Amino acid sequence: MTGRRRISRAQRMPILAGIVSIVVLITMLQLWLLTATMNAHLGADDGVAAPAAALSLICFALVLGLLRYTYRLER
Amino acid sequence: MTRRDPEEMTIAPDGRPLAEQPKWRRDFPIDVPQDQYVGRREFVKFLALTSFAFAAGQVWILAKSLFGVRPAFPEVEVARLSALPVGGFLQFDYPAPGEPKLLVRLGQDRFVAFDARCTHLSCPVIPQVAQGRFHCPCHQGNFDLATGRPLSGPPRRPLPQVRLEVRDGRVFATGVSERTS
Numbered sequence: 001m002t003g004r005r006r007i008s009r010a011q012r013m014p015i016l017a018g019i020v021s022i023v024v025l026i027t028m029l030q031l032w033l034l035t036a037t038m039n040a041h042l043g044a045d046d047g048v049a050a051p052a053a054a055l056s057l058i059c060f061a062l063v064l065g066l067l068r069y070t071y072r073l074e075r
Numbered sequence: 076m077t078r079r080d081p082e083e084m085t086i087a088p089d090g091r092p093l094a095e096q097p098k099w100r101r102d103f104p105i106d107v108p109q110d111q112y113v114g115r116r117e118f119v120k121f122l123a124l125t126s127f128a129f130a131a132g133q134v135w136i137l138a139k140s141l142f143g144v145r146p147a148f149p150e151v152e153v154a155r156l157s158a159l160p161v162g163g164f165l166q167f168d169y170p171a172p173g174e175p176k177l178l179v180r181l182g183q184d185r186f187v188a189f190d191a192r193c194t195h196l197s198c199p200v201i202p203q204v205a206q207g208r209f210h211c212p213c214h215q216g217n218f219d220l221a222t223g224r225p226l227s228g229p230p231r232r233p234l235p236q237v238r239l240e241v242r243d244g245r246v247f248a249t250g251v252s253e254r255t256s
Binding site: 012017020023038043046052056066070 | 116
């Protein structure tokens with residue numbers, strides 16, 4: 001049985017750049033979501049609060065997963 | 076002992092490979108490519124913290140909408156029908172003193188009332204019944220007289236609307252509806 005092949009730094013750099021791009025996009029989506037939900041909340045419209053919170057938590061979980069992956073890349 | 080990584084250009088003072096170095100030394104590498112890698116990784120970590128803050132904000136809004144207490148509005152007599160001609164308007168404070176509202180009589184049995192402060196920067200709006208609008212002189216904002224929705228200028232949010240009841244020849248204010256569209 002062969003062990004897991006270690007990824008070289010030259011290979012890790014573009015992977016990390018891709019991860020950074022995805023995380024930036026997810027965080028911007030969360031910012032937009034927060035702004036829209038706050039706007040609706042101030043207008044006494046709380047119908048979107050629950051789905052927006054669920055989506056934001058999913059986004060956070062995705063970002064955490066990607067962060068964990070960046071540390072795993074170095075092993 | 077761990078074998079030295081061929082990509083490691085820097086040799087630590089104690090001669091051991093990077094994997095065996097304390098965390099602070101691994102987080103502050105000397106060679107440029109590793110420093111760039113660590114910098115980007117730390118940026119992802121910072122974004123994860125930002126993402127956590129946004130998610131926490133969403134949960135806070137959700138908790139506030141579920142458990143927050145909405146203000147109860149009193150029923151207050153605003154005007155007598157005989158005192159307000161069609162096309163006329165009057166200002167009153169509702170629900171508390173210092174919260175100006177505008178009541179406009181659009182027709183024989185048609186009344187509307189809105190917050191008297193512009194939703195842009197809270198300047199007092201002026202009813203212009205002939206033009207069918209509320210006008211904000213500060214930044215030339217205009218709102219529809221019948222709906223309170225923004226027509227032109229910087230305001231994006233409609234004027235909060237006062238809920239009205241007409242009975243026994245009198246107009247009563249019964250609540251305020253905040254709106255986003």
